[in-house]
Amino acid sequence: MGLITGVCTFLYHLPQIYKWLLKPYYITSVFMTVAFLLVRKAPGLCEHLATQREDGNSCDFDWRELEILMFLSAIVMMKNRRAITLEQHIGNLFLFSKVANVILFFRLDIRLGILYLALCLAFVMTCKPPVYMGPEYIKYFSDQTIDEELQRDSRITWIVEFYANWSSECQSFAPVFADLSLKYNCAGLRFGKVDVGRYGEVSQKYRVGTSPLAKQLPSLVLFQGGREIMRRPMVDNKGRAVSWTFNDENIIREFNLNELFQKSKKLKKGRGLKEEEQNGSQPEEGGDELQPETNNPEQSIESKKDR
Structure with missing residues (x-):
């Protein structure tokens, strides 16, 4: 069989x-x-x-x-x-x-x-493996644009992949992440990528180790309002990634993509956060923030970022 x-x-x-x-x-x-x-x-x-x-x-x-x-x-x-x-x-x-x-x-x-x-x-x-060139709804960040985009609208949830072109694991994961972006991208849920192999200061700020021994590439991080909510793989106190399989089933389950998508797709593109504040209204359902993970002390350390 x-x-x-x-x-x-x-x-x-x-x-x-x-x-x-x-x-x-x-x-x-x-x-x-x-x-x-x-x-x-x-x-x-x-x-x-x-x-x-x-x-x-x-x-x-x-x-x-x-x-x-x-x-x-x-x-x-x-x-x-x-x-x-x-x-x-x-x-x-x-x-x-x-x-x-x-x-x-x-x-x-x-x-x-x-x-x-x-x-x-x-x-x-x-000879390098061919880079994925298929369809995707992914915004590529640089060291100058990542902070601005993540904090532009607090109602938008971002799932950002930290990757490096030299990493075979990142290249293999590219079509999986692209497929998820095609299925779940909407006004309130966006997908982004940043090359930490090229922008070393980004890897330091967001605490993503680029050493092959750390095995932190690729890393997926969920942001809301510019604040890190969770990441996979998690990192132990020695700076090494906890083993985690990067497939679509695990990502959908761990990041709760189905529920996030249902909430985020109701967000209207034409309305900004400033408009809501001026009208005295509350953000729509898609703007509800998840609580950061704090149950795991190691993860809570990794979830902090420079403000």
């Missing part, structure tokens, strides 16, 4: 996979993933390779190579259990396949290992 489900999923995503394969990043990654297989099976070349097989057949995998490939398969399956998008599944396959190829080539011939490792380094330095 699982095999049938996997085949159906592959066929469903086949048009998208076909588009990916036309991009240089994925074309190169596919060739680097199967590099050892091609070398081991290439006629005219495999006959001159070393082997530990009892029959001396150097054009087939020996028992140690099969163990490495089986271990690779197990690692990829374990990592993909937490993968959210198809890009993450394929990215895990590419990454661990390259690691396995480095080991296999060095074991086969140190010269081939050095050559393949050099190609991997050149690939990492010159």
Whole structure:
């Protein structure tokens, strides 16, 4: 049953996979993933390779190579259990396949290992995963505009993603966040992004660690009236992110998006906060603020921001 489900999923995503394969990043990654297989099976070349097989057949995998490939398969399956998008599944396959190829080539011939490792380094330095370019309702902030936008109208709730272009997790999360913005964006609920890899002062002010060891990228923060209400992932007192899965189900549940959307969509775009104050009226239902999270002492520390 699982095999049938996997085949159906592959066929469903086949048009998208076909588009990916036309991009240089994925074309190169596919060739680097199967590099050892091609070398081991290439006629005219495999006959001159070393082997530990009892029959001396150097054009087939020996028992140690099969163990490495089986271990690779197990690692990829374990990592993909937490993968959210198809890009993450394929990215895990590419990454661990390259690691396995480095080991296999060095074991086969140190010269081939050095050559393949050099190609991997050149690939990492010159080829980057394609950036998501699909539809979205997201406003991109700079270090000069983020504070102004968040405080412009206290009735508007903002969900802001702090990201960095170099982070593979942020790139994988981009289509998920874009899809949520298409579903829930309205007059009183807005979505924004800021590149903390580019604007270091923003990461310091909003306490978003950009170190790969901190694992805080991406970070989602809910703002109301320019004030932080909650964030995911939460951060412990050592500055490390608490493990949290960035999928649409978790975000909708944790940020209560359905209820927020129902309240916020009633907000009229034509009315500002100053107009309401002049008329002596209260903000509409969409302006009701959530209370900041204070149950978790670690989260309360992270929820504070410079005023």
